[in-house]
Amino acid sequence: MRNLTATICVALLLFACAPSDGDPPPFSGEVSEQIQLHQIGYYPGAPVRFSVSLYDAVRDSLAPAPAPEEPVYFLTTISGDSIVARGELGTEEDWTENAGARVRYTELSSPGRGEYRIYVPGIGYSYPFSVADDLHQEAFRGAVKSFYYQRASQELREVHAGKWHRPAGHPDLGARFHPSSGRTTGRLDSPGGWYDAGDYNKYVVNGAFPLGQMLALWEDVGDPAADATLNIPESGNGKSDFLDEMKVEMDWLLTMQDEDGGLFHKFTTKNFEGMVMPHEATSDRYVVGKSTHATLDFAGAAAQAARVFREYDAGYAEQCLAAARRAWAWAKANPAVSFVNPKDVSTGQYGDVDTYDEWVFAAAELFCTTGEQEFLNALQANPPKVRYNAGESWTAYMGMMGVYSLLRHEDRVPLEFREALLAEVIGVADSLVEQVAANAYRQPINTFEWGSNSDVLNAAMVMATAHNYAPKPDYLEAIRASVDYIFGHNPLGVSFLTGFGEKTPMFIHHRQSAADGIPEPVPGLLSGGPNPKQQDRQYTTYPTMARPMQSWADQEPSYASNEICLNWNAPLVYVLGWLEANQ
Incomplete structure (x- = not known):
């Protein structure tokens, strides 16, 4: 990562100089x-990245902004009463193509631990930020606990949910089978799990692979949220709060497996419910x-869960593995059954015509869990494609998760096969580092699709994986820069995680947050992020020519x-947890 900051005077030298008219x-x-800038802050030793946005007429939602009186900045204490350092702003960069702004981007060498602001003459003070060792711990726990707030079929009690407590919604017992399920008789009990997004439906595709992303954190860093750290109903049971919450979703996924081993695609109403509380959303639900x-x-x-849950509950781990084997057998017998919404169903489709990455994910996890040759043969016959493209999170990223597990379990994977995968991962990670260094606001993507914030974080996962096996400072700095973007170093100046930062989403597309009468949205939910396709423009007012x-x-x-989604929060959980362990 290049450092664009001019040399700064340290505090003692600055105080020795006579103050000027431009002092704060x-x-x-x-x-x-x-x-x-990052509205939570920065780790000790990490550069403080910030940008001073200069007015550009493309962004007409803001009044014309003043230019700095002189290209300097001051680092001050949080109250502004003491100057810690002074330096020159970086040279002006034209980021209008993607960001709609010209900026002076600056990297300030890390000050000591504490709380600070940036002051620019003629512009003013920034939001406050901290320099701290456990910088993201609260945001990490908030991001994990957001899944608790998404629990279906369960009352959220005030002792755990605070002011966001609510009655239980959707018991999900005795649901009818839609004709598309292939079942014509019977009913299904499928309680629990997490609501997928801002709506109240539950989807296997978008429940399973985000669960896998978070289980990967456990495998890479150990228990990131020990017993009694999340204040959830299971806290105090002597087991990891993190795995307690992950089990909620795994339990639900197990209910969606048919007797023949195949998985029903989703559990939903035929159409999206209105902006009401869960217990008020009473339309019939279908398999x-x-x-x-x-x-x-x-x-x-399920195969990954069989590894992770072995010490938590050995019997449960075996149940997961047996279910994974049955699913594998069904898929082999039915290798190309795609899903398209029936004519009378309009909820999330999560359809895909290519199963390649799903085969990689399943084979890799089953092989890493069992060591059985059948699954290695499947991988060697169709080697994983190591790649990263923004906008493919729920169609292709599960293939990368399979790659991560193959790297993680070097005791089982043939050396030559593993080394080839690692070389490809390093190549992709290096290209992402180059993009971070060149991109507006120093984040890793140039294409902004639905859920673009998750694309930023999935890219950070690629770089984290490379760092796990071939550590390099550039990876760590690029990951930190990606997180800076999520928490406020972006052209909107928004920290995209509800409840964490100074300027956060207040009107998130999330039914409980809209209907509960509480001004603040449920905390810990990641907004999807910029999406120039604006599929909702008939309902939403975007800046003209944004x-x-x-x-x-x-x-x-x-x-x-501005919606939330399981597969957007999941990579945030991984990246924040990883940073806390690798800062």
Whole structure:
């Protein structure tokens, strides 16, 4: 990562100089959103990245912004009453193509632990930020606990949910089989699990592989949330709070396996419910479809769970492995069953015509768990494709998760096969580092699709994996820069995680948050992020002529830019947990 900051004077030298007219005035309480930075802060020793946005007419949602009186900045204490350092702003960069702004991007060498602000003459003070060792611990726990707030079929009690407590919704007992399921008789009990997104439906594809992403964190760093750290109903049971919460979703996924081993695709109403509380959303729910994609994603997550849960509950781990084997067998007998919404169903489709990455995920996890030749043969016959493309999170990223597990279990994977995979992962990670260094706001993607924030974080997972096996400072800095973007170093100056940061989404597309009468949304939910396709523009007011990174609106109807989703929060959980362990 290149450092664009000019040499700065340390505090003692600065204090020895006579003050100038441009020195900071006392902090008045007003903050300039032209100064964009990580609103939580930075790790000790890590550079403080910030940008001073210069006015560009493309972004007409803001009044013309003043330019700095001189290209300097001050690092001050949080109250503004003491100057810690002074330096020159970076040279002006034109980021209008993607970000709709010209900026002075600057990297400041790390100050000591404490709380600070940036002051720029003629512009003002920034939001406060910290330099701390456990910088992301609260946000990490909030991101994990957001899954608790998404629990179906369960009352959220005030002792655990605080002011966001609510009655149970959706018992999900005795549900009808939709004709697309292939079943014409009987009913299914499928309680529990997590609501998928801002709606109240449950999907196997988008439940299984996000679960796998978070189980990967356990395998890479150990228990990231020990017993009694999350304040969930299971806290105090003597077992990991993290695995307690992961088991909620795994339990539900097990209910979606048919007697023949295949997985039903989703459990939903026929149409999306209105913006009401869970217990008020009472439309009939159906077991819809069956697909190879859902079955293989389940096989991968269940096989991974069989490893992770061995010490937590050996019997449960064996149950997961047996279910994964049955799913694998069904997929082999039904290798190309795609899912398309029936005519009378309009909820999330999560359809895909290519099962390649799902086969990789399932085979890799089953092989790493069992060591059996059948699964290695499947992988060697169709070697994993190591690649990263933004916008493919729920169609292709599960293939990369299979690769991560193959690297993780070097005791089982043939050396030559593993080394080839690692070389490819390093190649992709190196290309992402180059993109971070060149991109607007120093994040790793140039294409902004639905859920773009998850694309940023999935890219960070690639770099974290490379760092796990071939450590390099550039990887660590690129991951940190990606997280800086999520928490406020972006052209919107928004920390995209509800409840964490100074300027966060307040009108998230999330039914409980919209209907509970509480001004603040449920905390720990990651907004999808900028999406220039603006599929919801008939309901949402975007800035006129907004560039891709500006195509976001903190408006409740904006499902295309401001919704939440399991597969967006999952990579955030991984990356924040990984950073806390590898800072």
